[in-house]
Amino acid sequence: MRSTRKGRNTDTILPSEITPYEKYLSRRALLAGGLGAAALQALGAWATPARGQGAAALAFTRNAALSVEDPPNSYQDITTYNNYYEFGTAKSDPAERARDFQARPWSVAVGGEAEVTGRFTLEDIIEPHPLEERVYRFRCVEAWSMVIPWVGFPLGDLLKRFKPTSRAKYVAFKTLYDPKRMPGQTYRILDWPYVEGLRMDEAMHPLTLLAVGLYGKTLPNQNGAPLRLVTPWKYGFKSIKAIVAIDFVEKMPRTTWALSASDEYGFFANVNPEVDHPRWSQASERRIGAGLFGARRPTLPFNGYANQVASLYAGMDLRRNF
Amino acid sequence: MGMAHRALKPILFLACLWPALRLAVGAAQLSGLLGALPAVPLGADPIAVLLHGAGRWALNLLLITLAMTPLRDLTGWPIWLRLRRMVGLFAFFYAALHLAVYLFLDQGGDFAALWRDVVKRPYITIGMAALLMLVPLALTSTDRAQRRLRRRWTRLHALVYPVAVLGVWHFWWQVKKDIREPALYALGLAVLLGYRLWKRRAALSAARSPAIRAACQAGIRSYPSRCMDP
Numbered sequence: 313m314r315s316t317r318k319g320r321n322t323d324t325i326l327p328s329e330i331t332p333y334e335k336y337l338s339r340r341a342l343l344a345g346g347l348g349a350a351a352l353q354a355l356g357a358w359a360t361p362a363r364g365q366g367a368a369a370l371a372f373t374r375n376a377a378l379s380v381e382d383p384p385n386s387y388q389d390i391t392t393y394n395n396y397y398e399f400g401t402a403k404s405d406p407a408e409r410a411r412d413f414q415a416r417p418w419s420v421a422v423g424g425e426a427e428v429t430g431r432f433t434l435e436d437i438i439e440p441h442p443l444e445e446r447v448y449r450f451r452c453v454e455a456w457s458m459v460i461p462w463v464g465f466p467l468g469d470l471l472k473r474f475k476p477t478s479r480a481k482y483v484a485f486k487t488l489y490d491p492k493r494m495p496g497q498t499y500r501i502l503d504w505p506y507v508e509g510l511r512m513d514e515a516m517h518p519l520t521l522l523a524v525g526l527y528g529k530t531l532p533n534q535n536g537a538p539l540r541l542v543t544p545w546k547y548g549f550k551s552i553k554a555i556v557a558i559d560f561v562e563k564m565p566r567t568t569w570a571l572s573a574s575d576e577y578g579f580f581a582n583v584n585p586e587v588d589h590p591r592w593s594q595a596s597e598r599r600i601g602a603g604l605f606g607a608r609r610p611t612l613p614f615n616g617y618a619n620q621v622a623s624l625y626a627g628m629d630l631r632r633n634f
Numbered sequence: 635m636g637m638a639h640r641a642l643k644p645i646l647f648l649a650c651l652w653p654a655l656r657l658a659v660g661a662a663q664l665s666g667l668l669g670a671l672p673a674v675p676l677g678a679d680p681i682a683v684l685l686h687g688a689g690r691w692a693l694n695l696l697l698i699t700l701a702m703t704p705l706r707d708l709t710g711w712p713i714w715l716r717l718r719r720m721v722g723l724f725a726f727f728y729a730a731l732h733l734a735v736y737l738f739l740d741q742g743g744d745f746a747a748l749w750r751d752v753v754k755r756p757y758i759t760i761g762m763a764a765l766l767m768l769v770p771l772a773l774t775s776t777d778r779a780q781r782r783l784r785r786r787w788t789r790l791h792a793l794v795y796p797v798a799v800l801g802v803w804h805f806w807w808q809v810k811k812d813i814r815e816p817a818l819y820a821l822g823l824a825v826l827l828g829y830r831l832w833k834r835r836a837a838l839s840a841a842r843s844p845a846i847r848a849a850c851q852a853g854i855r856s857y858p859s860r861c862m863d864p
Binding site: 385388389392393397401403404454456501502572573591592593598600601603604605606607608 | 682750754755756757807
């Protein structure tokens with residue numbers, strides 16, 4: 313079955329192949345209701361089409377307290393429409409051009425102001441942490457949005473293992489730089505490698521997720537396999553993909569989009585309907601998957617997570633620190 | 635006009651309409667209609683596909699209208715100019731469709747939001763200006779208007795140049811980072827406008843040559859394009 317689908321254009325996916333979230337949940341409920349783990353793996357792999365090649369089922373618990381009620385986007389939408397300039401600048405490029413990307417083996421270099429530093433394998437990074445599913449809103453700086461069921465664990469739990477020192481004020485992340493594997497990097501549209509960063513309190517915040525999966529399975533290549541950041545109250549470009557380096561630093565890191573156009577993209581990049589992008593409004597957003605009519609909805613401060621995160625920025629001028 | 639020539643216009647009409655038909659079928663299929671027709675998938679963000687599709691075709695056709703005169707000069711065939719009006723009207727049609735998708739689908743019919751955008755967002759201001767400038771051109775595209783306006787018609791329709799510049803600029807300005815595609819349009823436009831400048835200069839210098847001036851004064855009209863207005 314999979315071999316016939318491999319290499320097929322995304323245009324030819326039938327509506328019947330798209331897994332809506334309710335169906336995905338009901339399949340999981342059915343499985344939890346009696347079938348064994350092996351069956352879960354087998355059926356899990358069957359349940360979602362072979363978009364993310366080789367995506368494997370993950371064991372996780374659902375974190376309802378940190379999940380939003382909005383209906384999630386389909387697996388098809390999430391895995392065929394996104395920005396990942398390492399594979400090209402069109403929204404369809406990541407799905408088409410990351411197909412053969414090898415996300416394993418993988419390692420992450422940890423350095424800077426911490427007691428424990430060095431190179432860690434992906435397994436070293438992930439295995440000590442119980443995985444959970446969180447349904448988060450995702451707001452792109454381009455004024456479109458999705459709702460995504462991530463699987464991952466709190467970034468803070470990982471960072472604590474490295475025992476950051478008191479000099480660690482920020483944490484910086486780097487994406488893999490390898491133009492042979494990431495063809496978009498052959499064109500210097502951005503200053504590669506992609507760098508992102510968080511202030512330490514943002515990084516340690518319980519909402520900040522290190523995602524390893526999507527819809528109950530390992531991350532598809534096009535969504536940042538094998539390891540990506542998710543900061544749901546910030547614009548999507550903060551959620552750096554395919555992380556190969558984590559550095560604890562004293563000074564605010566120079567992040568890629570802020571370097572590229574400092575008047576348009578700031579370090580904090582908190583979702584803020586009051587502060588427009590210089591060229592377009594951020595007051596509202598178009599929800600992907602909402603059809604042709606009525607897809608536009610008001611954007612919420614901190615993307616609807618103000619209760620949890622607004623206190624991080626108490627006393628700060630959010631117009632200046634955009 | 636031979637049979638082949640007579641068939642040209644309907645063929646061109648269908649060719650110009652084809653992208654709009656495709657988009658319309660895709661949009662209808664999203665609403666559960668026209669399922670019997672071949673699928674036209676508009677992807678995860680159909681509004682963006684409709685919006686950008688219409689906008690891109692407005693620009694494509696605008697540049698094609700500007701290519702008609704150079705093509706006539708290069709080939710010597712007058713047929714190009716006879717097709718120009720239809721292409722120009724389709725450029726207006728796609729520009730209007732682009733605005734309609736923006737206003738009614740993207741902005742949910744919120745006229746106040748559109749006005750705020752026009753006032754506040756420079757790339758929308760110039761896009762709207764370009765569209766409004768196309769309106770008088772579309773209205774005066776008939777043979778009758780052309781006859782009645784005479785020389786003023788030519789002057790009025792020179793508006794197509796600023797329209798094309800503003801249209802390409804509008805495209806360029808809203809791109810987030812990857813300007814390769816709008817740059818390609820800008821290059822095409824530069825060639826088409828550059829050709830006109832070059833032709834004008836060549837004609838002016840030719841008009842300065844005594845032989846041609848004499849020919850023009852004598853009313854010899856074998857090179858009409860070289861007998862320039864002062």
